[in-house]
Amino acid sequence: MKRSSIFITITIIFLIALASIFVVFLWLMEFDKQNYTRELNSKYSNVAQANLFYMSGLMDFDKYNDAMKNVEMSEISDESDKYSILQNAHIIEEIKDDIGSIAILLYEKRHYLKIQHLDNIKILRDKEYQPYRYEMIKAVFAVIVVVILIAYIFVIYKLKPLRKLKRQIVKFANGDLENIQNVSSGKDEISEVAEAFYNATNEIKILNNSRQLFLRNIMHELKTPITKGRLVVEMMDDSKHKDRFVSIFNKLESLINELVAVEQTTSKIKLTNKTTCFMADVIDEAIDIAMIDKEQVMIDKTENLKLDIDFKLFSIAVKNMIDNAIKYSPDKRVKIEILTDKINFISKGLPLKNELNFYIQPFIKGENSQKSFGLGLYIVSNILNSHRLKMGYTHQNGYNIFYFENLKAIIKT
Structure with a gap:
């Protein structure tokens, strides 16, 4: 297949489209990640501040309970669970202050809030907020890629008859009219062109056959009197007129042979x-x-x-x-x-x-x-x-x- 082939051009266009969509989704995921982090900070900022103030003694128990009464977060009390979370969790964002530090953690598809004051560490688990949007974006990307691939396969399939039609046109150009086939396979424009080409080829074959038959008949009819004339001349006595007649009949026969050459070469027959x-x-x-x-x-x-x-x-x-x-x-x-x-x-x-x-x-x-x-x-x-x-x-x-x-x-x- 040549480099200028329409199939390569279409393939390049689809590859560029896939690459562009991939870049856009990378940017979208990064943008969504930043926006997601801001949402988490907004959600956990008050909870983190209340816990830090309470752990550092800047807030009494009643105010702490009042700040946490509508928060759906439970504290992890099991030390082994806390250790596992601290060792294996992914830190989404961490903020340090004079009175302590706050970190948003992701562990086994759940969000945790780590609050540390001096050596005292508290871990709260979010009961309602789940990190599902990344998977959704990836799923949307996968669906779009599949749709584009299906569209690409469909376009290539619809253009595939062009290759068959090209092979038939090459046969036509080489004068191989007898082996040209009908490659029409549907009702689309390409199939209609293939059908029209095949019909035109058949018409040309009929015209060629008619012309060849016509010329052969003419040459046959011409050769008959030439042959008879030569026989008559051969029965003549040797004379100047006999030699002249023989030369004339030889010239006529030569002209007929040249007409055959004209027919064979101008008809583009292989x-x-x-x-x-x-x-x-x-x-x-x-x-x-x-x-x-x-x-x-x-x-x-x-x-x-x-x-x-x-x-x-x-x-x-x-x-x-x-x-x-x-x-x-x-x-x-x-x-x-x-x-x-x-x-x-x-x-x-x-x-x-x-x-x-x-x-x-x-x-x-x-x-x-x-x-x-x-x-x-x-x-x-x-x-x-x-x-x-x-x-x-x-x-x-x-x-x-x-x-x-x-x-x-x-x-x-």
Whole structure:
């Protein structure tokens, strides 16, 4: 999962929310503790003062009884209990004065008031006031944390179909239309998007199938008269007209093969006929289907690369580059340089008047339009894209240089 994933973003947001709530509850507990201590001081101040005055002899018994008559606190008389409380109790607050000291103690979830004058220690137990609020705050915090966690799990669960939808979109981008599945699982917006995507994919599959069937029928119908025509030509006596007819029928067959290449590359169908072959074999095949003299092509075999490609399609791409170079070169020759990570097609000629992107559009023709069908470079560009290669162009010292780069994507080691 990428770091920019929406799932990580949501997780970070929930973690920040939990951390913020934790900090707020720490502050709330501290604030409540201070407020709680003030309440205890307010409750026990009069009781502590009356006991200190009585123990130091500053208050008589009658006044002491009058001050303690409404106080629900009992004195701990058992010495072992007093010792246990003094040793183990938590001191909430302690105040010392000239006549003695006062301490509020917490022991076994009960409050005790320790009053000491000289060596005389009295411990009073609060019968009615219990320290319950800390547990309540903790319980509220726990409930809120659980609610946030449930909300987080629910949000992640509702967004989980996005991952499945992403995998289907990746398949679509790779041209794997046959294995796209419907990942819709509910009635929410994400499921509706997944359903719409699946339906759109099905429509595209139907259109692709219809187009392929249409083109195959056309090519089949074209090949039938071409085949019959070649048979008739073969029965003719050897003559100049026979050679011309054979050349015409070969050109028509070559055009049909290029239409197949256009269909396969422009439909973004994943290459399924990849084989391992040498670059020299590809060039030989390209020269054969280009129907030109081998003397017109000079090959500089600096590297005889071993490639993982669709042999037929790649041969058509090289053939089109050879064709293009010879048609627009005054000496009707082309030089092919096979380098480590690049193939150069070099021919004499004037520089292009426009950028290369202009010429790789379908039906764009060069200056000598009668020699171009406007599809050559377009077919090459699509074949290279299907092999994850790039085409480039430069002009140096009167020579046009077209090149295939990024060969490392198809080199077989």
